[in-house]
Structures are given as C-alpha cells and as structure tokens.
Amino acid sequence: MTEHRKSVLTGLTDDTAVLGRISEDLTQKFIGIFAAETVERYVFESYTALARTSRIHTYLAATTSRFAADRLRALAQSKGAIAHDVPEVLFVCVHNAGRSQMAAALLNKHAQGAVHVRSAGSAPAADLEPSVVAAMAEAGIDLSEEFPKPLTDDVVRAADVVITMGCGDSCPIYPGKQYLDWKIEDPATKDLAGAREIRDEIDLLVQELLTELTTSEEH
Known part of the structure; x- marks a missing residue:
C-alpha cells in the first residue's frame, strides 16, 4: 500500500x-x-x-x-x-441536494446531449432532499441514483458556464467562463408542493439557458 x-x-x-x-x-x-x-x-x-x-x-x-x-x-x-464538443455547464449550490440537482437533471432532459451538465455542492449533504426526488419523479426524472458531490477545482475549470444558487463566494473564479447566479429558494425547507414550484421555476430558467447556448453554438 x-x-x-x-x-x-x-x-x-x-x-x-x-x-x-x-x-x-x-x-x-x-x-x-x-x-x-x-x-x-x-x-x-x-x-x-x-x-x-x-x-x-x-x-x-x-x-x-x-x-x-x-x-x-x-x-x-x-x-x-x-x-x-458541446458546452459544459456546472450548477453549484450549498448542499447539492436540491436546486443544483434539479437544474442539472432538467437541463440534461431538455438538451438531449447538446450540452454536458455537472452539479456540485460547496458543503454537500448526505442525501438528496426527499421532496426534490419526489417532485422530479412526477416530471418523469429519476434521481434515485444521484448523490451529492463536493465542489472540486477540476469541474470548475472544465465548465464554460458556472451557475451558482446560493453558495456565495465559494466557487473559484477563472477567466473565460460565464458566471451566473440564480436566486432560487432552497427546497430543503419546503414540502412537496414547494419543491414542485421550485422545480418549475428552474425548468423555465434551464430552457432559456439551453436556447442561449445552442443559439450561440450555431453562430
């Protein structure tokens, strides 16, 4: 050893x-x-x-x-x-148990391979939020195999777009990348109905993001 x-x-x-x-x-x-x-x-x-x-x-x-x-x-x-070959998007929140997992899964669903997506947490939790898993299952997305991942320097360096969701200044800043901050409530304190609302809010944002990314790729 x-x-x-x-x-x-x-x-x-x-x-x-x-x-x-x-x-x-x-x-x-x-x-x-x-x-x-x-x-x-x-x-x-x-x-x-x-x-x-x-x-x-x-x-x-x-x-x-x-x-x-x-x-x-x-x-x-x-x-x-x-x-x-395709744009790399990284979603970052504190626990990688709710918002960033939702965003990554929804963008994956809509992009169908046109974008590569990762998610991470500045202080990852032990498990995904049950309300998040349930809300995503209702949308036909299975998060049962997903797990919270710690934020590492390598995934930030690989990203073209880094989207933070309440993790403050914990994400390293590198030149040549696009940084966005989405003001999204934390589903950790929400019931299933609240998680659904957050899911739908994120869904609209990721579809707008996908349109921007695919349009810029065409040009």
Whole structure:
C-alpha cells in the first residue's frame, strides 16, 4: 500500500482492494492521458470526500468510481486532452441536494446531449432532499441514483458556464467562463408542493439557458 493510500484511508473502513480495482479500471480508461499515480490519487481523494458525507457505505465504492471518473474527464477536458464538443455547464449550490440537482437533471432532459451538465455542492449533504426526488419523479426524472458531490477545482475549470444558487463566494473564479447566479429558494425547507414550484421555476430558467447556448453554438 502506498503512503498516499494509507493517509487517505486513515480512520475509514478499509476498501483498499476495491479502490485499487477502480484505479486500475480508470487507468485503462484514461490510458495515454493520465499516469496510474494520478488516477489513483483522484480515486482515493474522491473516496475520502464522499465518505465524509455519505450515510450509506454500501454504495460508496460505486459512487466513488462515478465521481472519480467524472473528475478525471473534467481534468482531461480542461487540459485539452479530451474533446470539448458541446458546452459544459456546472450548477453549484450549498448542499447539492436540491436546486443544483434539479437544474442539472432538467437541463440534461431538455438538451438531449447538446450540452454536458455537472452539479456540485460547496458543503454537500448526505442525501438528496426527499421532496426534490419526489417532485422530479412526477416530471418523469429519476434521481434515485444521484448523490451529492463536493465542489472540486477540476469541474470548475472544465465548465464554460458556472451557475451558482446560493453558495456565495465559494466557487473559484477563472477567466473565460460565464458566471451566473440564480436566486432560487432552497427546497430543503419546503414540502412537496414547494419543491414542485421550485422545480418549475428552474425548468423555465434551464430552457432559456439551453436556447442561449445552442443559439450561440450555431453562430
């Protein structure tokens, strides 16, 4: 076990073997782009970040694999090692348990591949808000496999548009990106009816955003 692995796993359930396999799989996926040591560092750091907030350890390895893979893809995009074929949009709120998850899912639904979307939280919660999951299910969007993700520098660097929703100054500012701040209420304090209203408000905003992004791409 490397010293990096030891330091990352201190105080956590030892999933070293599983994380090692994830690192090997992602090393193959990003072969020629990242060294094995870089991939391993991202996997173990992603595991640690998720372990701090996740209540369900059973699925931690699976979520780590998804989170690390997306971070590595973002890093590769920001370095020009992977094609940047469509606009990249990042939604950020405090807990990544409500507003930013709704926005990302709704934009994904409407864009149908014309835009790539990520979401993150400056202080991610353990789970998505139940009212949010229910309101989105009513709109035909399943969030049951989604999970709150911490905001990392790599996903900000990869984004063309960064949209904040109540996270203040916690999002890094880089030149050449469009930053927007949407004043949306936090659904954490709302019942299902309130979550529906927030969903519909966000839906209008993401459709306007999609129109702007696809129109600018055409020109």
